[in-house]
Amino acid sequence: MDVTEVLLPGVGLRYEFINHEGNLIGIVVERTGGFELVVYESGDPDASRPLVRLNSEEADVVAEILGAPRIAERFADLTKEVPGLLSGQVEVRSASPYSGQPLGSTRARSRTGASIVAIVRGEEVIVSPKPEEVLRSGDVLVVIGTREGIAGVDRIIQG
Known part of the structure; x- marks a missing residue:
């Protein structure tokens, strides 16, 4: 299936x-954290009919139900819009103090200043992990921030 990405x-x-x-079908991922699922009118790609509007928590639940592993791949796309904002991955190794x-x-x-926006644990993706989520050896943290911020998270996790 072909998916087209359009920067708004x-x-x-x-x-x-x-x-x-x-x-x-269109899925709008808003910078504010909201999501909107729309269907376009036939023959007019600019006219759409909203089907549902979701806040970030609701979108997380839907993503988990529909196959959350894809969501981590898409975080990198969101960083294209903001210069200097990058995404990175940090592995929690067995020797990590965390x-x-x-x-x-x-x-x-x-x-x-960098945010851990997801934890990839095998085939599972924990989107917007809560502070009480216990880190495990082998977890991969999806981090959004500056290059320095991501490197800082890596230094913290590795001890």
């Missing part, structure tokens, strides 16, 4: 695809 300056990103019934500890104990965001 000041708004976010829109992903478009044609479903099995021939409808043009393996077996809650994410919040790292204080990574307050120490580096």
Whole structure:
């Protein structure tokens, strides 16, 4: 299936695809954290009918139900809109002082300014992990921030 990505300056990103019934479907990922699922009117790609609007928590639940592993891949796309904002991955190794500890104990965001937006644990993706989520050896943290911030998270996690 072909998915087209459209940058919406000041708004976010829109992903478009044609479903099995021939409808043009759009998912708007807003910079503010909101999501909107729309169907386009046939013959007019600029006219759409909103189907549902989701906040970030609701979108997380839907993503988990529909196959959350894809969401981590898309975080990198969101960073294209903001110069200097990058995404990176940090592995929690067995020697890490935070393996077996809650994410919040790292204080990574307050120490580096970078945000851990997901934890990839095998085939599972924990989107917007809570501070009490316990890190495990082998977890891969999806981090959004500056190059320095991401490197700082890596230094914290590795000890």
